[in-house]
Amino acid sequence: MSSIKKFAHWQRTESQFLAAGADAVYSIVGNLSQTGQWMKVFSFKVHDDQRGVGTKVDLLPPGKIFGMLHQSTAPAGSITRRNQAARMVEFTQPQPGGRMVMRWRVDEVAGGCVLHFTIEIHGPGTTAFKFTIGNALCHDYTVAVARLYRMIAHTAHIKLDAHVVIAGGRGFLGRNLAADLVCRGASVAVLSRTREDYFPTEQFIWDGIHQGTWIGAFHSDRPVHLVNLAGERVDKRNTPQNIAELTDSRVLTTKTLAEAAATQSQLKTWIQSSTTAIFGDAGEAELTESSPIPTGERALPEMTGIASAWEQAFTDAKVNAEHSYILRTSLVMHPDAPLLGPLNMLANVGLGGKLGHGKQWFSWIGMEDWLQVIRCLLGLQEPRIPDGIVHATAPNPLRNEEVMAALRGLAGMPGIPTGSLIPKLGAAVMGNNARVVLTGRKVTSDVLKKAGFIFEETSFSATVGR
Numbered sequence: 001m002s003s004i005k006k007f008a009h010w011q012r013t014e015s016q017f018l019a020a021g022a023d024a025v026y027s028i029v030g031n032l033s034q035t036g037q038w039m040k041v042f043s044f045k046v047h048d049d050q051r052g053v054g055t056k057v058d059l060l061p062p063g064k065i066f067g068m069l070h071q072s073t074a075p076a077g078s079i080t081r082r083n084q085a086a087r088m089v090e091f092t093q094p095q096p097g098g099r100m101v102m103r104w105r106v107d108e109v110a111g112g113c114v115l116h117f118t119i120e121i122h123g124p125g126t127t128a129f130k131f132t133i134g135n136a137l138c139h140d141y142t143v144a145v146a147r148l149y150r151m152i153a154h155t156a157h158i159k160l161d162a163h164v165v166i167a168g169g170r171g172f173l174g175r176n177l178a179a180d181l182v183c184r185g186a187s188v189a190v191l192s193r194t195r196e197d198y199f200p201t202e203q204f205i206w207d208g209i210h211q212g213t214w215i216g217a218f219h220s221d222r223p224v225h226l227v228n229l230a231g232e233r234v235d236k237r238n239t240p241q242n243i244a245e246l247t248d249s250r251v252l253t254t255k256t257l258a259e260a261a262a263t264q265s266q267l268k269t270w271i272q273s274s275t276t277a278i279f280g281d282a283g284e285a286e287l288t289e290s291s292p293i294p295t296g297e298r299a300l301p302e303m304t305g306i307a308s309a310w311e312q313a314f315t316d317a318k319v320n321a322e323h324s325y326i327l328r329t330s331l332v333m334h335p336d337a338p339l340l341g342p343l344n345m346l347a348n349v350g351l352g353g354k355l356g357h358g359k360q361w362f363s364w365i366g367m368e369d370w371l372q373v374i375r376c377l378l379g380l381q382e383p384r385i386p387d388g389i390v391h392a393t394a395p396n397p398l399r400n401e402e403v404m405a406a407l408r409g410l411a412g413m414p415g416i417p418t419g420s421l422i423p424k425l426g427a428a429v430m431g432n433n434a435r436v437v438l439t440g441r442k443v444t445s446d447v448l449k450k451a452g453f454i455f456e457e458t459s460f461s462a463t464v465g466r
Contacts, residue, residue, distance in 0.1 A: 045060060105118075164225065
């Protein structure tokens with residue numbers, strides 16, 4: 001009975017700091033008729049906002065499928081709680097045999113406020129709704145809050161004396177970084193190959209190879225920083241052509257950025273992205289910033305080969321910056337992290353046992369900690385990190401079997417070990433590289449530890465299951 005009750009309830013909370021007055025933020029958040037202007041993935045039709053609690057509200061979810069499902073299964077919802085003093089508003093939507101609750105709360109903190117958004121689903125349809133609607137309604141939350149920040153009167157903003165250019169600023173990491181910095185009062189410009197409607201920063205179109213008008217992204221009256229995240233998606237089939245394309249997409253963009261930066265006033269900071277996968281399949285070796293790059297069979301070409309060339313391009317470039325870093329990032333964990341999609345799928349169909357032998361190391365870092373590392377490298381908060389190579393990775397790497405056990409626990413399912421065959425077959429069908437999950441490395445950071453950096457997200461289950 002207790003397990004049934006457990007999985008008849010699901011909750012997820014997202015939180016984001018804003019460098020703005022709490023009352024100014026709540027003046028928009030508390031008016032549900034404005035929600036669609038900033039959250040975008042859904043909106044509300046408020047029938048009589050003057051009535052407060054009890055006001056009839058129609059939820060207008062995104063997409064044809066979600067919209068049709070919602071209209072055919074759910075009656076109108078209503079405002080069930082509103083507290084001006086606590087800056088909180090709550091909407092409840094009846095569901096078949098249960099209900100869905102959305103709650104926004106604005107907490108005043110030093111330097112601004114924190115906006116919390118919680119979704120709760122209750123009832124026998126919980127599992128279905130969390131996959132079809134629940135997680136979708138939380139999608140791109142940080143980007144949504146950055147749109148909200150730009151709606152607030154400028155007089156309520158607390159500005160940060162920094163202009164950050166992010167190459168590759170619309171990928172999973174880049175868009176979260178760009179939005180977080182906007183919310184903190186920084187000026188942000190992203191370099192991307194296409195334009196996205198309603199993205200809350202300046203967008204400059206580039207091809208990563210040629211100089212062009214995108215160089216205007218560096219023009220600002222604030223100190224200018226550069227974060228280079230540009231590069232094609234790594235998880236591709238392990239073919240010579242793909243490896244060459246992945247390498248070129250990183251090496252050429254680094255050279256192009258260096259040429260552009262050389263024509264500008266000195267950058268305050270250049271953060272060059274890299275990956276802890278540079279250590280290939282490292283077995284039981286314990287790896288820090290001072291560990292040598294592997295050679296031989298452990299130096300996998302799609303990992304060590306690409307990352308080494310990426311870092312060498314940065315080293316060879318004439319980097320025009322006061323501070324420069326090579327940031328080797330491990331797997332960044334968040335409920336929406338791309339890698340979690342296929343792993344959660346296995347866990348939710350009962351195949352969430354260990355992958356391969358299960359002993360391979362899984363180095364990871366929570367999204368909030370990764371963002372905090374970046375802010376420290378940019379000099380926007382303490383502690384200050386010395387220039388050079390930095391590993392963005394949590395202090396507690398896990399075994400693959402521990403990761404899969406955590407995902408099984410969140411799914412409430414048993415887990416049949418899949419060995420190596422199913423991951424390889426799945427990767428072949430989906431065009432992925434099975435070695436992403438069948439290899440591993442135990443990476444930590446001496447640099448962050450010595451600098452006094454404090455990790456906030458050390459529980460893997462809490463990080464991916466919030």
